Amino acid sequence: MQWIDLLRLPLAALAQQKMRTCLTTLGVVFGAFVLAASLSINEGVQQTIERESSKGNIARKVTVSPRWRGNDNKTKDDVKVAGRMSPDRRERIRKILAERSRQGGSGQEHIALTRDRLDTLSRIPHVAQMVPIVGGAVVATLGNRPEEASVSSGAGEDPGFCKRIVAGRAFDSEDERSILLSEMFAHRIGLVDDVDLDQVIGKPLRVEIRRQVNGPSFNVSLVDRAKAGGGKDEDSALRQLAWQIPGALDRLSLTDEEIAALRKAIRQESTQSDPALVVDDFRVIGVFRELTDDEKKEAWSQFPAHTDLVLPRQTAVDLALRDPVWREDGIVQTVLFVDDMRNVKEVVDKVEALGLGTRSIVEMIERERLTYLLIFGGMTCVAGIALLVSALGIANTMLMSVLERRREIGIMKAVGATNWHLQAFFVIEGALIGLTGGSLGLLLAWSVSFPGDAWVHSMVHKDMKIYLSGSIFAFPNWIAATVLLFTVGATILAALYPARRAAMVDPVSALRHD
Amino acid sequence: MAIRAVEVRKVYGAKGAQVEALRGISIEVAEGERVALLGKSGSGKSTLLNLLGGLDRPSSGQLSVGGRDLDQLSMREMARFRSTTVGMIFQSFNLIASRTAVENVELPMVFAGRSRRDRLAAARQALEAVGLGARLNHRSHEMSGGESQRVAVARALVNRPRVVLADEPTGNLDSHTARHVMDLILDHVREHAATLVLVTHDEELAATCTDRVVRLVDGQIIDGV
Numbered sequence: 001m002q003w004i005d006l007l008r009l010p011l012a013a014l015a016q017q018k019m020r021t022c023l024t025t026l027g028v029v030f031g032a033f034v035l036a037a038s039l040s041i042n043e044g045v046q047q048t049i050e051r052e053s054s055k056g057n058i059a060r061k062v063t064v065s066p067r068w069r070g071n072d073n074k075t076k077d078d079v080k081v082a083g084r085m086s087p088d089r090r091e092r093i094r095k096i097l098a099e100r101s102r103q104g105g106s107g108q109e110h111i112a113l114t115r116d117r118l119d120t121l122s123r124i125p126h127v128a129q130m131v132p133i134v135g136g137a138v139v140a141t142l143g144n145r146p147e148e149a150s151v152s153s154g155a156g157e158d159p160g161f162c163k164r165i166v167a168g169r170a171f172d173s174e175d176e177r178s179i180l181l182s183e184m185f186a187h188r189i190g191l192v193d194d195v196d197l198d199q200v201i202g203k204p205l206r207v208e209i210r211r212q213v214n215g216p217s218f219n220v221s222l223v224d225r226a227k228a229g230g231g232k233d234e235d236s237a238l239r240q241l242a243w244q245i246p247g248a249l250d251r252l253s254l255t256d257e258e259i260a261a262l263r264k265a266i267r268q269e270s271t272q273s274d275p276a277l278v279v280d281d282f283r284v285i286g287v288f289r290e291l292t293d294d295e296k297k298e299a300w301s302q303f304p305a306h307t308d309l310v311l312p313r314q315t316a317v318d319l320a321l322r323d324p325v326w327r328e329d330g331i332v333q334t335v336l337f338v339d340d341m342r343n344v345k346e347v348v349d350k351v352e353a354l355g356l357g358t359r360s361i362v363e364m365i366e367r368e369r370l371t372y373l374l375i376f377g378g379m380t381c382v383a384g385i386a387l388l389v390s391a392l393g394i395a396n397t398m399l400m401s402v403l404e405r406r407r408e409i410g411i412m413k414a415v416g417a418t419n420w421h422l423q424a425f426f427v428i429e430g431a432l433i434g435l436t437g438g439s440l441g442l443l444l445a446w447s448v449s450f451p452g453d454a455w456v457h458s459m460v461h462k463d464m465k466i467y468l469s470g471s472i473f474a475f476p477n478w479i480a481a482t483v484l485l486f487t488v489g490a491t492i493l494a495a496l497y498p499a500r501r502a503a504m505v506d507p508v509s510a511l512r513h514d
Numbered sequence: 515m516a517i518r519a520v521e522v523r524k525v526y527g528a529k530g531a532q533v534e535a536l537r538g539i540s541i542e543v544a545e546g547e548r549v550a551l552l553g554k555s556g557s558g559k560s561t562l563l564n565l566l567g568g569l570d571r572p573s574s575g576q577l578s579v580g581g582r583d584l585d586q587l588s589m590r591e592m593a594r595f596r597s598t599t600v601g602m603i604f605q606s607f608n609l610i611a612s613r614t615a616v617e618n619v620e621l622p623m624v625f626a627g628r629s630r631r632d633r634l635a636a637a638r639q640a641l642e643a644v645g646l647g648a649r650l651n652h653r654s655h656e657m658s659g660g661e662s663q664r665v666a667v668a669r670a671l672v673n674r675p676r677v678v679l680a681d682e683p684t685g686n687l688d689s690h691t692a693r694h695v696m697d698l699i700l701d702h703v704r705e706h707a708a709t710l711v712l713v714t715h716d717e718e719l720a721a722t723c724t725d726r727v728v729r730l731v732d733g734q735i736i737d738g739v
Binding site (some may be wrong): 001002004005009012016407408410411412413414415416417418419420421507508511 | 564567569570589590593594596597598602604608609610612613621622624625626627629630669
């Protein structure tokens with residue numbers, strides 16, 4: 001018998017019972033649809049998370065911060081619990097005391113991000129780039145006007161930062177002695193007109209790191225106003241007033257005695273206040289704007305987002321580490337950029353082995369993986385049940401078909417069909433139903449993915465203000481292969497028993513049947 | 515020798531409720547010989563025909579058809595034997611209702627492994643030979659009893675079998691049609707020097723169409739060996 005006939009005869013048999021074939025196939029279509037949708041969403045969500053994570057190199061980023069490391073040597077056996085009590089209770093109390101001792105005891109060691117540790121971190125294999133983050137409050141003086149300001153390091157790691165420069169330029173190198181002002185900081189210190197922004201370029205700006213950046217303090221009160229009720233603007237204005245009062249005493253309507261008394265008081269105050277620990281002058285080379293709404297909507301917004309001043313990365317680190325306290329305590333954090341997302345876990349392990357804390361998107365992805373694994377598992381169960389029901393339906397239908405076609409089977413045997421031929425016919429009928437149902441189910445899942453994707457995009461945008469790029473459904477070739485393999489496999493299994501029954505038909509009794 | 519049966523027995527049913535359909539039948543039929551099996555219902559004629567056609571196996575005894583020892587054949591070889599060595603014609607035609615005349619005639623050639631083009635040509639030719647050239651694509655419910663039986667004859671003879679086994683082929687036909695169908699069978703047998711075993715109740719048909727009449731009673735041959 002020719003192979004093409006093994007296909008032609010089952011096809012003819014299926015075509016003969018059109019409605020039954022359609023209904024049987026429909027069950028397989030449903031099972032294949034759920035399976036394809038489940039696999040597609042699982043793959044698509046993974047790809048979406050990785051795609052969104054890889055925006056701005058976030059997936060390769062490991063943020064390292066200092067950490068307190070407890071004294072692990074102290075075991076619960078070292079803790080003595082006094083008093084008469086049951087062994088169980090003593091054990092419970094001893095265990096908790098030992099744990100607390102480990103967490104908050106005097107034996108804790110501070111693992112700081114000192115210069116040595118930064119060097120060690122930069123030498124970890126697969127670390128492509130290290131970006132130390134220095135930030136904090138300083139006193140910035142432009143001309144004769146001191147102003148509290150926040151300063152950050154960096155912007156070098158973000159190529160998009162150049163777009164935010166509204167006057168002057170961005171940094172050329174990581175260690176140049178320049179500084180950038182934020183548009184809002186410039187506005188706050190009186191650079192209101194556009195021309196002021198151009199004129200500030202090239203001017204020196206003094207940066208002072210103090211232990212307490214509170215400036216001179218006076219008990220200034222406005223009548224009938226509680227200090228807390230004035231809000232941030234009033235507080236800022238009062239602090240600015242406090243900064244400027246010493247230089248403005250002459251211009252106030254005060255007697256010489258009053259001025260002398262106030263100057264004396266201010267001198268006393270100044271000697272009590274904290275002197276600057278580090279002072280340095282930088283040249284203003286540019287002004288940058290705040291993030292736009294669109295830039296804020298980016299899932300992984302770039303650094304720096306809200307800061308008054310930006311120093312080149314290495315310049316900022318050098319400035320900070322001139323402070324003896326910073327030198328000892330180290331910087332607040334550093335960011336490591338790993339050469340490939342797949343190596344992030346290895347780098348994280350190495351950093352944590354040094355006793356430092358880490359944070360990376362990979363950890364979040366790992367946590368998210370559990371969520372979508374549960375969803376995927378649930379959908380796969382539904383698909384499995386649907387396919388099982390379809391398979392049982394197919395087995396039942398084909399068994400009926402064997403009974404109905406008993407005479408036909410007898411005739412085929414009488415004219416030369418072997419048992420193998422008859423089994424093959426029924427198995428191929430099952431496989432054809434599986435193949436057609438699986439293909440249609442795949443097609444349906446693919447068709448539904450378009451409105452489904454649009455709905456998910458709108459939901460995510462509505463609830464999270466995130467524009468997802470790409471589809472949350474993915475249809476790589478392996479999904480099509482898996483779905484077809486499952487559906488054809490299930491239907492073949494379902495057809496095996498009816499096929500065996502067909503082969504066992506006795507031609508003599510089948511032909512006697514009328 | 516075209517057919518040789520030695521002490522062939524066929525027993526149906528489970529132990530304790532057994533029915534002996536054939537009781538040690540021995541018969542020989544020469545190449546090209548036409549033999550009629552005559553007997554009442556239940557005498558074992560059809561059972562013997564089914565054994566000769568390879569549809570069933572004897573409980574004991576030796577059976578050789580067309581030079582093949584049937585008890586030596588595997589299931590696959592037996593199927594091949596049915597499609598090429600013998601051609602069977604049944605009283606109730608046994609056509610597949612959902613298939614056309616040409617598809618029914620084509621069927622033995624499908625299992626014999628002949629190419630589609632080859633078997634379509636052969637099926638058309640066979641149907642034209644039995645006068646159904648205009649009925650190629652008709653299904654059995656669109657044809658009369660005589661036409662259906664002629665399709666069955668075309669199907670049985672299309673592979674040019676050495677042995678033709680006919681189980682009351684005219685039993686459901688009027689006399690005129692019966693004569694025509696028998697002529698078709700006999701023409702083939704003469705033309706190809708085939709052996710014919712005809713099961714019938716009809717004494718006259720047996721006498722006119724065959725060389726020898728073998729009578730069966732209760733599973734035993736009583737005359738004509």
